[in-house]
Amino acid sequence: MKQLLVILGVLGISASFIILLSVKQVTRQQDSDVEDFAHLPKSDSPPALFNSPDFSFKSQHGEVVSKASLTGQPYVANFIFTTCRTVCPLLTSKMVRLQRELPGVPVRFLSFSVDPEHDTVEALAAYAKQWNPDEQRWWLLETTTPGLAEVAKGFHITAERTDGGLDAVMHSAVFVLVDQYGVVRGVYDSERSEDFKALARNVRTLVGSPAPAPAPTARSGEVLFHELSCANCHEHPELAPPLGGLLGSRRELETRLLVTADEAYVKESILAPVAKRVAGYPLMMPSYDGHLTAEELNNLVKYIAALPHPVQMADVPIAIDPVCHMKVRVTEDALHVQLDGGAPKYFCSAWCKARFAENPDAYTR
Numbered sequence: 290m291k292q293l294l295v296i297l298g299v300l301g302i303s304a305s306f307i308i309l310l311s312v313k314q315v316t317r318q319q320d321s322d323v324e325d326f327a328h329l330p331k332s333d334s335p336p337a338l339f340n341s342p343d344f345s346f347k348s349q350h351g352e353v354v355s356k357a358s359l360t361g362q363p364y365v366a367n368f369i370f371t372t373c374r375t376v377c378p379l380l381t382s383k384m385v386r387l388q389r390e391l392p393g394v395p396v397r398f399l400s401f402s403v404d405p406e407h408d409t410v411e412a413l414a415a416y417a418k419q420w421n422p423d424e425q426r427w428w429l430l431e432t433t434t435p436g437l438a439e440v441a442k443g444f445h446i447t448a449e450r451t452d453g454g455l456d457a458v459m460h461s462a463v464f465v466l467v468d469q470y471g472v473v474r475g476v477y478d479s480e481r482s483e484d485f486k487a488l489a490r491n492v493r494t495l496v497g498s499p500a501p502a503p504a505p506t507a508r509s510g511e512v513l514f515h516e517l518s519c520a521n522c523h524e525h526p527e528l529a530p531p532l533g534g535l536l537g538s539r540r541e542l543e544t545r546l547l548v549t550a551d552e553a554y555v556k557e558s559i560l561a562p563v564a565k566r567v568a569g570y571p572l573m574m575p576s577y578d579g580h581l582t583a584e585e586l587n588n589l590v591k592y593i594a595a596l597p598h599p600v601q602m603a604d605v606p607i608a609i610d611p612v613c614h615m616k617v618r619v620t621e622d623a624l625h626v627q628l629d630g631g632a633p634k635y636f637c638s639a640w641c642k643a644r645f646a647e648n649p650d651a652y653t654r
């Protein structure tokens with residue numbers, strides 16, 4: 290469950306434990322679970338799994354997209370919302386990477402919003418523009434509450450509002466492949482890189498598009514930095530650490546270790562980001578293992594080394610969330626509570642802040 294369901298906003302052990310319980314309750318109401326499908330072995334001729342649900346929603350361009358209008362065209366779908374700060378940037382970076390790995394392939398990409406309250410056509414258009422403005426095959430869909438419930442049920446996914454947390458909605462982190470007849474042919478756990486590679490292959494099989502020859506020349510660091518969406522996260526300090534001035538600097542990791550960011554550290558960050566996580570960021574970074582040649586990796590590291598020094602993020606103080614004990618960056622927009630006469634308390638999420646507000650004594654003693 291943990292891998293597939295997004296425990297939004299909460300990395301603190303106590304908080305995620307409680308949310309995990311609620312996730313179980315939500316999914317137990319469904320007859321089958323998306324996880325059963327995601328864990329099926331991936332073959333190069335994907336089997337028919339189940340019929341996709343009916344839907345009819347407006348895209349970011351204002352046109353109506355429905356199951357019927359998609360007949361004849363395969364599509365890859367995922368589930369996101371635009372104000373999500375925890376997992377959606379990760380999912381969207383993978384969606385964009387898939388789009389760029391399938392240039393010219395006649396397939397559609399659908400991102401269903403799981404936040405019908407806030408994700409309007411305009412918000413979705415701005416989001417698409419930020420992440421992949423040139424992609425004509427990508428439709429971000431404005432949903433309605435009942436429509437989303439039907440889609441969630443039909444795809445066997447979870448999309449539930451939380452009563453707090455860094456993010457407002459908890460939802461499944463899978464990608465779904467639907468063929469030209471509206472039949473689901475695969476459910477892919479985006480956290481497993483082998484699954485994700487199978488998804489690109491399965492799309493090519495469905496549309497009969499041969500795998501491309503490897504690119505003859507290595508891409509430059511600058512091209513890679515933008516093509517691989519590095520800038521989409523790293524130019525937003527609330528999502529990811531700025532990379533200017535990184536080489537040679539000291540970094541504090543989640544494990545409280547202090548390390549010097551040398552070339553090997555930067556390479557490891559790109560290929561195996563979970564190995565050394567920088568303290569204070571709930572969002573996970575995608576792994577680029579298998580997506581870069583050795584020369585491209587070197588180009589990327591050189592590009593990062595030459596980036597100008599923006600804000601001294603290393604100088605931002607770190608506080609401990611009194612509820613979940615996670616580290617929190619004390620920036621201007623950090624969630625906090627000012628107690629009478631005491632030092633402010635900082636929180637990783639609105640969920641922890643609310644727990645604290647209910648009973649401050651329990652956490653300040």
Ligand code: HEC
Nearest residue numbers: 378379382517518519522529530540558566567570572574
């Ligand atoms: C979905 C958002 C996202 C994308 C896309 C992303 N990163 Fe990251 N990256 C993060 C986050 C969050 C961290 C901090 C947590 C961690 O260490 O995993 C991070 C950490 C790093 C670090 C370590 C930084 C430090 O301060 O020590 C490096 C280096 C890095 N990323 C490089 C890259 C490169 C290069 C790319 C593109 C090829 C990239 N990232 C794409 C989110 C992202």
